[in-house]
Amino acid sequence: MTTAAPRPLKTWSIAGDSRRKPTEYEAVTGQFHYHFNRKPAPFDLDPDSAINRWYLKHREGSPLQAESWEGFRDPAALNYRRYIALQHDREVYAEGVVDHYEALDHDTNLGFEWVETLNRIYVPARYLFHVLQITSLYVGQLAPSAYVTNAAFFQAADELRALQWTAYRAKSLSLAHGAHLANTEATRRIWETDSVWQPARENLERLLLAYDWGEAFTALNLVVKPALDALFKEAFVDLANDHGDGLTAALLQDSRVDTTRSRAWSAALARYAIAANPGNRAIIDGWAATWRPLVDRAVDGLTEAFADPAAARRRVADSVAAFTAQWAD
Numbered sequence: 001m002t003t004a005a006p007r008p009l010k011t012w013s014i015a016g017d018s019r020r021k022p023t024e025y026e027a028v029t030g031q032f033h034y035h036f037n038r039k040p041a042p043f044d045l046d047p048d049s050a051i052n053r054w055y056l057k058h059r060e061g062s063p064l065q066a067e068s069w070e071g072f073r074d075p076a077a078l079n080y081r082r083y084i085a086l087q088h089d090r091e092v093y094a095e096g097v098v099d100h101y102e103a104l105d106h107d108t109n110l111g112f113e114w115v116e117t118l119n120r121i122y123v124p125a126r127y128l129f130h131v132l133q134i135t136s137l138y139v140g141q142l143a144p145s146a147y148v149t150n151a152a153f154f155q156a157a158d159e160l161r162a163l164q165w166t167a168y169r170a171k172s173l174s175l176a177h178g179a180h181l182a183n184t185e186a187t188r189r190i191w192e193t194d195s196v197w198q199p200a201r202e203n204l205e206r207l208l209l210a211y212d213w214g215e216a217f218t219a220l221n222l223v224v225k226p227a228l229d230a231l232f233k234e235a236f237v238d239l240a241n242d243h244g245d246g247l248t249a250a251l252l253q254d255s256r257v258d259t260t261r262s263r264a265w266s267a268a269l270a271r272y273a274i275a276a277n278p279g280n281r282a283i284i285d286g287w288a289a290t291w292r293p294l295v296d297r298a299v300d301g302l303t304e305a306f307a308d309p310a311a312a313r314r315r316v317a318d319s320v321a322a323f324t325a326q327w328a329d
């Protein structure tokens with residue numbers, strides 16, 4: 001009696017020769033960007049078309065290079081289904097926080113000076129979150145791997161969520177302290193003319209012109225966003241609590257969960273890039289050195305409106321240093 005030879009295990013092309021079944025995350029993400037490094041041009045159009053020239057210059061032509069970007073993994077391993085489920089639960093929590101404070105008639109108890117600080121610093125921050133959202137979408141659109149694209153796109157959705165809750169606070173504050181708090185033109189004038197906002201506005205508008213995908217990622221995820229997140233989601237939270245504004249503090253603290261996830265995948269991608277090509281360290285360090293003074297001026301300008309600017313700046317600096325140590329050391 002002869003024994004039949006065991007049948008070889010089936011494999012999946014995106015798993016290479018490992019002969020293993022990919023995870024759900026890998027199955028819907030791996031090698032999705034078929035157009036990266038495609039010859040003679042990424043897309044099935046005239047190689048000299050505007051879109052092909054743009055990608056060839058700002059993605060394939062980026063100084064940030066690796067033999068393959070498919071080895072990177074988002075530590076959270078998020079796909080669309082998991083992200084929606086995660087953020088649904090977060091929204092339920094945030095809505096519960098809002099209901100709790102509204103039942104206490106929270107906003108009517110806020111002092112005049114604090115409301116003016118909210119009007120000057122917090123309410124215009126929706127413009128800031130919008131720029132972070134747009135830049136996150138750009139990084140995702142130009143990224144050389146869907147593993148990077150998906151993480152960047154989910155980060156953009158996080159920024160939209162922060163923006164929406166800021167807009168909600170503007171409206172709720174206006175019901176207790178005046179319609180000007182929810183007036184878009186009034187808020188836009190603060191964003192465009194108030195001296196404390198101008199360094200941040202310059203930083204953010206320059207960010208929109210970082211067309212190289214590697215520079216855009218470095219500037220946004222490794223330099224600008226970590227500092228501005230620390231400013232609003234840590235230092236401003238302390239300030240809100242000091243002024244009895246538990247609702248603003250709670251909403252900002254809740255969005256720190258998104259910041260933590262962003263920092264995790266950003267540090268992981270920086271480490272991957274450096275491990276894949278040691279020459280990338282000098283490229284990333286050079287870009288970071290270019291963008292760091294801009295965001296430092298942004299933080300210095302905005303903290304001028306804080307009760308203790310020096311303490312706020314230290315809080316931001318410590319937070320940024322802890323994050324930078326995750327990828328730079």
